[in-house]
Amino acid sequence: MNYPYLLWDVHAGDAHPFNARAPQIDNGTGRPSPDRYHDRDFAAREFEQVFARSWLIACPVSDVKEPGDFAKFDIGAESFIIVRGDDGEIHAHYNVCPHRGSQLVQADTGSITRFSCPFHSWKFSLAGENQEVTDSETFRPEVLCHDRNLTSVRCEVAAGLVFISMDKDIQPLKDWLAPILAHLELYKIDRMNVIQHRRSDWGANWKGGVDAFAEIYHLHAVHPQTQCLMDDRTQIDVWPGGFSRQFVPFAQPSPRFADQEQVNPGIAMMLTDAGIDPASYTGTAQDTRSAIQQAKRGRSDQYDLGYERFSDTQLSDSTVYSVFPNAQLGCHPEAVFLHRFLPNADDPNQFTYDTMILYRHVDAPGFSPPAWMGVSEEVDTTGETRPDIVHTGLGEPPGLGEVLDQDSDLLPIVQAGARSRGFRGPLWSEQEARLRHFHAELDRMMQT
């Protein structure tokens, strides 16, 4: 390895165990076949080999707080209902009536006492047991001897997130998540609520989405407006199982940005967010990130937010985790961004990007989501109101802010080239180490 990316030390301030680098994993230098991005057979096998045998993030726990609360989770051709039972346990079922196959629920979230099929009104308990077959006397007993409960799937909770798995023999979720579980738990996502939820269809393979969100090498080209306040010198850690993380330093300029000293308007906004008045601030752009870290620590003391558990880096930066296979979590003390890249049921050249902001309500004057998160004024940040999912179709700008709209513009262009006969497979740098790590795990699951 001839590029010393491990020498980058992105951590200002005191040493903290959270920032420790993971043991190195060598994923080699191969150039994988680009079939993975467009081949239908690859996509069909991927669903069976990878998605059907993994733990998948279905919803945040906050969506199923009370008995009867349910959330629908769609992925590929499948749809699942995650529901809190009367016993307080969370259950997950295929969203399929055993009678003729109709889906049971169509809403994204809701609260009910039992499920009633829209087709012939068969009834099921929250735990998935058949409670009523309409006109049961018109069925031959042998027909009703076939199992007529809902088909359930494995469902476990970790770090405030509900995961499901179609594989009944899969290892326990906490073992699956082991390398990153303690990290995610620091953010206490179970105390957060969804305050924004967007979903949009993109003209690219789902792995094109994963790839784009797992590196910041493209910032200077696709998102030049971020160069003044996001550094692309980074720390990347990869763990067994396809998991990884990356620190994306905020509030200091990229080395590609011309003016390294001046407190530019972007950084000034971040200072304001942290409670520092940019007008009276006397440092340069080289110290702003530390200043923000210290200001947030001061605010934690004031509001008793318990930020001792976080490193300085965690306070200022975006700490982004990849949860294999298809989720990423952008973590901040105030809020977590959950991104999911959902394969299309039939077309490997499409995926659905689903993103939600989970926010920890702090009932203190002057405390609100940082402005860069783009949460509009009218949003209820208390967690009382679960916002509807806003869904935009293929080719429509997702309306997720300038950066994400730029990504959604570019990804179909990448997809178009990646499926060309002329493309011989990706050439990944060490800035793209998370991509290589993700694909290596994908290949391992495809082959076993």
Next chain:
Amino acid sequence: MNYDPRSWKVHHGSTHRFDEPAPAIDNGSARPDPARYHDPEFAKAEWDRVFTKAWLLAGPSADVREAGDWMKFDTGAESFIVVRADDGTLKAHYNVCPHRGSRLVSGDVGSQSSFTCPFHSWRFDLDGTNLAVTDPETFRPEVLCHDHNLTSVEVEEAAGLVFIRMDKGGQGLADYLGPILPMLETYQIDRMNPVQYRRSDWAANWKGGIDAFYESYHLHAIHPQTMGIIDDRTHIDLYPGGMSRQFVPLGQPNSHFEDQNAVNPGIEVLLKDAGIDPANWRGDAQNSRAAIAAAKRDRASRLGLDYDRFSDAQLTDSTIFGIFPNAQIGCHPEAVFLHRFKPHADDPGQFTYETTILYRHVDVPGYGAPGWMGLGEEVDLTGETRPDVVHTGLGVPPGMGEVLDQDSDLLPTVQAGARSRGFRGPLWGEQEARLRHFHTTLDRWLGA
């Protein structure tokens, strides 16, 4: 068998031959593999072993009454021209020019003395014989020694309907239709004319359409507005070859409807249609159906219509025949509804629903189509004007009235669940005996 779908007494002690139950057929109680609803391999086998070998309902004889009259019949990837030849016989040809393959006609119906290919103007007579090759001197004679007539398929007429068959061999049409042929003949469909013709694309397998239209078990759930006037207590008969019929009683409340006695507004409309003034009528909802039958019989004798051939149930109810593989006919003395469920050429998750209303014009003051048929004032009921086909695309409400729009809304939801890994195959009750009979026959053809 603890429930006999022939056991509900919908005929009120009728001694009419038409109402006699068919001998029972036992199709078992198995749960079939749901791959049939979504697997492309299954769809291909269906095409190769069923659609190319079965008699398919191509359209009404009324569309090809005179020499030169033709109708186009599309199904799957195929298109056919059915045409009345100069000698009065019917011919059916692939809608394919032998020169380069172009379709010859693109309209739905027409009348002409010969066919001219739009590509190089080769001409063919109604029998399919080549009449002219444009610039024949520019072809080597050996090329034109290859057969350059249209490729024809088998065609037969029965009960005022035209059927075609792609592969030669097997039963003639009358034997194929079996016991339901004389029943269909009582409606004298040959004297009816198309007065409405709709076609719409639905996001479901064609058998999902067949299934939904083959049972009235779902009425209470999907079409609750019909519960005052359509009874789901029904009489189902199964015949060899996958044929079936079901009486759907109109003019009396559904078993799930609370008030079984009051003459509700829906029944009032049906009484009025039959010439009974609900204000002066003294019966209740338990005898409104019988009153309608009596009134229709009475009116028929006044107008000189021979209704003796019909049982009382035929006068009031929808008497629905299933014709294997993909047609259903809802029969009434005044009109019949042809329903066809056409598989998509490539996608097992789509079909085209086609429905035609054929109406018998009676030129007597006071006679008209029952109001519930929804034939607007602007419809020419005389049969003089052949209505154009109105085609609606995928996801567009077909605009066929509330009931069919509800079905088109639900069927994609059923399809989505039926293709799930979590669906273990349908559980059919005896109210769904026609579904089991149809699928059993389909499986027999597929195994053959």
